[in-house]
Amino acid sequence: xEFLKSNKGCFMNNDQILEKVEPMIIKAENEGLWFYKKFxxxxxxxxxxxxxxxxxxxxxxCRVTWSIRNPDERLNELxxxxxxxxxxxxxxxxxxxxxxxxxx
Numbered sequence: 001x002e003f004l005k006s007n008k009g010c011f012m013n014n015d016q017i018l019e020k021v022e023p024m025i026i027k028a029e030n031e032g033l034w035f036y037k038k039f040x041x042x043x044x045x046x047x048x049x050x051x052x053x054x055x056x057x058x059x060x061x062c063r064v065t066w067s068i069r070n071p072d073e074r075l076n077e078l079x080x081x082x083x084x085x086x087x088x089x090x091x092x093x094x095x096x097x098x099x100x101x102x103x104x
Contacts, residue, residue, distance in 0.1 A: 014055060014056060014058050018055045018056055021051070021055060022052075025048045025051060025052055026048075027068070028048040029049075031068075032070070032071075033048075033068045034046060034068070034069060034074075035047075035050075035051045035066040035067070035068060036068070036069040036074075037064055037066050045071065045074050047071075051066070
């Protein structure tokens with residue numbers, strides 16, 4: 001979905017952009033989906049309400065091609081990251097205990 005240019009090739013104002021994306025926002029709301037965009041070094045996940053607010057506020061970075069995805073994907077990624085970080089923390093704590101014991 002192209003947010004930046006209209007069919008005539010001229011730039012659209014925020015209201016025109018919102019009018020164009022509103023059907024997708026409604027679809028996402030009805031299906032419990034969120035908007036997703038991966039850039040070079042980061043990802044953005046926005047709820048339908050967040051995208052609506054961003055478009056309305058005039059932020060130009062919202063004028064990109066978004067895909068609609070299940071937010072559970074992101075929750076699963078975050079849970080996996082939390083698990084990996086917890087394991088690393090516990091590993092570091094265990095290694096510190098070994099060093100402390102040797103020093104005594």
